[in-house]
Amino acid sequence: MISTLDILSNGRVIVGIGAGWSQAEFEGYSEWNKSKMRVDKTYEGLKLMVELWTKDKVDFDGEFYTAKGAVLEPKPVQKPYPKLLFGSQGTRMLELAGTYGDIIYLPPFGNYDPVEAKKTVIQAAEKANRADKIGFMGGSMMGQRITEMNEFMKAIESAKDAGDKYYVVTQPRDEPGLETIRNFAKDIMPSFR
Template identity: 25%
Template structure:
């Protein structure tokens, strides 16, 4: 009988419509609970839900602060928008966080916001960032993953001349703590993104909500892996599931469906305001109950 790895549970605290000290409180609590193994932020420069004029923190800066205040949790951004930062700069930022955390970074990246999401689209215009079409975004992501991995692992400067990215004398020093490099998690569901996942990712994340679609996308990823000669089992399947404080049974059901469908990396999204001792509540009401079933 093939070995099936146990599910590994984490939390996601979107750093928007919330105070820094509230996020810090939740992460510090989670860091003391072994059943919670990873924690995540998102990457938006302006709110994409709630009050459009409300607060939103820059994800990587906040992640570095939280890394310094925790000791055990694996941590990351679910997922970094490849549209916001030049990839070589992002590689340097991620290396810094991996060092600050003592080697606990899971590097999450994706193409960036969907063009049809108006509250996400506005953050590009507001920050003077270009918003290219999907084909450009996916092609840029593939090149970014290549360059970032090389900056993390190669000992000599190199040039890179891609369709979207050109670097001269690129070199990363220091290197990340984790060798050969931090695990790469790519988020997305489009077929073009899944081809990038097949080539570059150690983990693949998809938003929950439609488990049948998630299963179909996972099967498509299997096919793309087979086409390039990669073992599909080499890519851990991750899913983000929103938590209902009022109806924990519905969240437990969603967790059960995801685990049964082969998703072994479960990210539980916590909506603000965070209840007191929310990490313990998540552990007792959701993780413990799901593992016991």
């Protein structure tokens, strides 16, 4: 499915990778495991996904997933595989983000040091010879009211000054989506073209 979307979008798919943080959300699709097992499954699942995107035929025998002569066609447009966006704060996930990720989002909440988290990602990226491939993303996934454009622009500039290459924009659930998107496109996006 991701490969097909990548083809339909002419190589613009960005795949979100995470081990899960919301038990209620997770249980809607699967079993909620302890953090270590969720991270183990994410490591193994991502390894299998990368093999399917990059190899003609895959034999895979993991602890959680197996594949025998699996073929994934068509292959994605992006090479070696679609961009991966990680939203993480735990050490193992940050290391995985540095090893495979293109865009890394360090949430502005939680019990961790964002400076140390960035260092962990960068060290893992350097070890994988891909430090030039990662970019950090500022902003908040918690919903931002885009009412005062000058304040919003200051937040984006602040993220840019902190070295972020990307910025996430989300809106509160009680806000009309289409109107916010139109306002953002009209008032904010022209400043970045």
